[in-house]
Structure formats: C-alpha cells, structure tokens
Amino acid sequence: MAGTITEKIFSARCGKEVAAGEVIMAPISGAMIHDITGPLAIEKFYEMGGKKVFDPAKIIMLFDHQVPADSLNAAEIQKNMRIFAKEQGIHNYDIKEGVCHQVTLEKGRVCPGDIVIGSDSHTCMYGAVGAFATGVGSTDMGFALRYGCLYFRIPESIRADVTGKFQKRVGAKDLILNIIKDITVDGATYKAVEFTGDTIGSLNMPGRMTCCNMAIEMGGKAGIVPPNRVTKEYLSGRCTCRDESLVSDPDAVYASWRNYDVSDLVPQVAVPHNVDQVVDVTDIAGTHVDQVFIGSCTNGRFEDLMEAAEVLGDKKFSDEVRVLVIPASKAEYLKALRAGIIEQFVEAGALVEAPCCGPCMGGSFGLIASGEVSFSTSNRNFKGRQGSAEGKVFLGSAATAAATAIYGEITDPREVR
Amino acid sequence: MRTWKFGDNIDTDAIIPGRFLTINDAAELATHAFEGIRDEFSKEAKEGDIIVAGRNFGCGSSREHAPLALTGAGIQMVIAESFARIFYRNSINVGLLPVICPQASEITEKDQVIPHLNEGFLEVSGKKMPTEPVPEFLRRIIDAGGLVAYAKTIRSEDLCTK
C-alpha cells in the first residue's frame, strides 16, 4: 500500500500497515518535558499509578521557559522536577542548555523515523530530521511516561512543495509565513505538513527547523521534511540512526498538495493578532516598534544571529528600541560568541541574554506594556503573548528584525546597506 | 446557567496567559482565565456555564492549564465550530467536554442551550443544531471520566511498547 512518510513511520514503528484516519496505540521513541508543562505531567504520571517511567533513557527534561527561576513558584517547580529526574534516572539538562526543541535536536535525541512527543506544541519542529513529532498535553505525557505509548490518530498529510531560489535576505521564515498565510491558522488541523521540493531538499537544517516549528501555527499535528544528505550531515556524530532514506511513495494520498515558488518572495511579516495575517514587509514598513526580540526555537540559531549581524554591519540599534538577543541554546551561543557577533550586538546596543525562551512565552522577562509594539522572530503574535493584551506583536525573520531594530520601525532588510 | 460567547481562533494565551503557568491548581488558574481579554469571566462564571465559540478554539500552546482554568471556573462544556487539536484532546483528558457544532456561531449569549449529545444535537432556544460525534477511542476516555481514570482500566494487551 502506498503511504506518506508519516504513514510509513507509524507502520514501521507499530509493526503493521496503517493508514491515515486510523487510531492506534503507538510506541514512543522519545519524550521531552520542560518546566511549564512537566510538573502536571509528573502529577498525572503518579495519579495513573506510575512508579517507574517506561524507559528513562528515552526521556529528557530541561528548563527553559522561566529560567533562571524568575519567581518562587518557578523555583519550587524546578526543584521538584529535579528530584523526579534524579529518582527516575532521567537525563535533566536543567537550565544549562537552552530552549527545549533546539536542545532535543542538538543532542541527537531524535532520529529519522522516530515517533517523538513533547509536552509543548512546537515539538513538531523535530520533523526537520524526518521524525514524526507532535506536541501533547500533560495528561497524555503522563500516560506516555508511564506506559511508553500513546493513542494517535494517524494524520492525513498536506504536501507543501517548494521550488525556486530565495532572494538575498529572504529565507525559511519568510517561506513558512507565506505558507501559513495560504493554508491559514486552522487549515492543517489534525494534519501533518510535509515539506518537499528542491528548495527544501537543499535547505539547511536550521531553515527546516524553522518551517517544521511553525506547522502548529496552521493547526498541524506535525511538520516533516524527508531526510536526505543535509539531514545525514546534521545527525552524524549526534545519533546513530536506523533509517535515513524515508520518503513518501510516489502514489501516496494527500489531503491537499500545494506548490510554492520562492523566487519572487519578499520578506514576510505576520501582523497582530493571528499568525496567518501575513503581509509583505513593504506593506507595513515604517510601523513604529518599541522592542525587538531575536531568539526562540523558531529563529534563535547561529544562522539567524549571523543573518541579523550581517544586516547590522557596523551600525547601531535605534535608541528608541529595546533589543533583546537570546541564542536558542548554549551551543548556538558559543558559535555566535566565537564568531564575534555577540560583541557586535552588545556594541550596537542590544541586551544579550543567556539561552531560554525569554519574551516568547510572555511569562518571564522582556514583557511589553499596553500600547507597545514588539517585533519578534518567534512564532506567535497572539494577543498578550508577549505581555500586555493591549500590546502588539509582529513576526518576521532575523534579518527583518535586525533592520527594524536599526531604524526603530519595521524595515525591509533588503533596503539596509 | 450562562452562555459565554467568544469568536474565532481563541488561543490558549487568551484563555490563560503565560505568566500564570506556574500555577497548577484549577481553581486558582480560573481566577486568571481570559485575563486582559474578558476580565468579567473569572469574576462571574458559575458552575455549569457554557462557552460557545467559533472556529479553532484553543489554538496555540499545549498547556493543559487552559482547559484546567475553564474547569476551575465551573465550565463543563465548550461548544465550538471547530477546535485546535491539542486543546481538544487535553479537554477530554481533564474532563472538559468539547462539543463540535458547525452552527455554533449562530448561538448568542441570550440563548438557552440544552445539550442532547447522545442524540447528536443541541437544543438552542427551541431550535435543533446538530453536533459531531466524538471519535470512538476518545468516547471511551470521556466515559471513564478522563484519561487518568481510563488509564486505570487499561489492559496490558492494549499497550504497545515495541
């Protein structure tokens, strides 16, 4: 039977042929919990009568949303989670490594063909290496921690076929925003979004992560890129993988098939308050901003910081803007440090923070006040996402964010010389 | 019983903002439900009230704090045209009933809503509106009273741990 890459992963892991629409109890190859949703998952694990987790080697824990602990509540939560990790023998990266999704991939915790869950909606990012990965709530996570498996409804897939070469200072973030504009915020609900085509085949791993990360912003259950040479290079030295040649069958059935050509794509910006409200940067250039955030699991990698640094050059950030730069992980931070661009950001007037979610989750530091405007490289512009519900959040690439930070207003990065 | 009406794409940040996620108690979470979006909700919502919304209710994060905040406020049922996937599943897991009704947007706050879910419809001020059935495996979780209760009934042969 012909299958999509998603159907093939489930068939292989479950040991029988399954197809979209079927509900199956499938084994979990890996699970990730963090400081926000982890405590409830642990509580549910115990409520379900759990004593020992199914396999400590397959579970990771880390803290990234409110770190270093920014309140007494956060401190208590993290303390309890540390105790749980110790008791259960779970690897706890604690506050040291960075944002959960970046760290999970970096540490080689996900391989092509895996079924991975995380108690965080952007777990879909792991599809970048050709795994089926999806975000679940805490009770589902508690169940999985205990039994090592979970009910899944195998999703239909939407195929997003991308061709063409990006213009200068246009990239994966602009592409995914453009795709979300087309598919809309709920157009992929319950579905996997499979990214294919020459542009994706040659896209680097950070770019693939950006695309898969935002599959959830269309309601997607997963985002997935068929693994190829780029994947293999990324994974070498990180994990030993069983199947690097996964691909959908030519006659696989898709819920829909969309084609995108990036040749004429210009920098895209999502305007408040929905992620599918996407416009060309030229349509809103000149909009005043109070804060620029370059970071998050979507665009806080070295390549993003580099892109921002290139736009910045020897210029300074506007005095009118608070610029927060937060590398997505320790590894990405070190790369940026060694490349000298952290110094460049600091000199230009940015505040560089240690790896964490920062303002992206609107619960820790870097919040915006009522009436204020944030331009952010993260993935959500919901009302109140970065602080006051009376504030506004615009989303775009690191290049657009840097250009915007230089002038204090939304700026087309192609215009910056 | 009061009907609270919301629009399309009500996200989990609207239901419970990120800054309250260190709270894990439903009743306490409820005191911040829809904070900044609809401040009277946390003060006036009562046991048995119903939320009615448009498309894609609960989109965004996987935070179970969202359905919990609603149960903490006494809400037992959310009726919407459609739900975001994680919220839908989380709701069932924690005992909040998500009801898909394609005509939900026609319901107003003045309407009296009487659910007849086994028969597959809502009686909205005397008018019948069809609801969509819950998938079978989720029905079993609802019938058990949530995933925690269901887990206790699970047989080892139902599990798959290859």
Ligand code: SF4
């Ligand atoms: S960076 Fe933002 S989107 Fe990513 S895990 Fe943290 S809070 Fe979630």
